[in-house]
Amino acid sequence: GQNIDQPTEMTATEGAIVQINCTYQTSGFNGLFWYQQHAGEAPTFLSYNVLDGLEEKGRFSSFLSRSKGYSYLLLKELQMKDSASYLCAVRDQNTGNQFYFGTGTSLTVIP
């Protein structure tokens, strides 16, 4: 089965750096995805890791350690518009490459 854990809420200051952690347990790991979801809107794709290491994309970076079942999303130079929910999702090749989502981390950026 799949078991994805991430913190429920986080608060950070504008201009700062924040790290959102995600741990997972899955039998057929085939990639980890991060999505951003603003209130009342659809999730939008941020990043994807399938191999260990860091993937950088502008102000956003995502890290993966498959042996530890662990990922984090790093947001730099926080802006007010980064206030949103951040969803961690794993893809499981044993179930037709389905996506399984965590409950999401609600990030609030304060001035």
Add this chain to the structure above:
Amino acid sequence: EAGVAQSPRYKIIEKRQSVAFWCNPISGHATLYWYQQILGQGPKLLIQFQNNGVVDDSQLPKDRFSAERLKGVDSTLKIQPAKLEDSAVYLCASSFNRGGEAFFGQGTRLTVV
């Protein structure tokens, strides 16, 4: 490139009524997903299509939910009869292939009263 289209955006119905949601995926995307997202939770997969065939519907409450994708493009999700606990956002997503990143529609916010 046009995104995933869903309608309606909002729907309010009474319990025991029926409701249907429509989804048009991104052109060329063979895989289509329906997710249910209850407030404060992550999306939960209801059903996954590959073209017009069902890949997985193990979490679809089949006594009241049904979905189809007859021509391998548009899809409809139906609830009959609705219960109070069905109040949620119903998200449609599509991907180019099974396992490619998923692109989500705006969702349909269903309120059952």
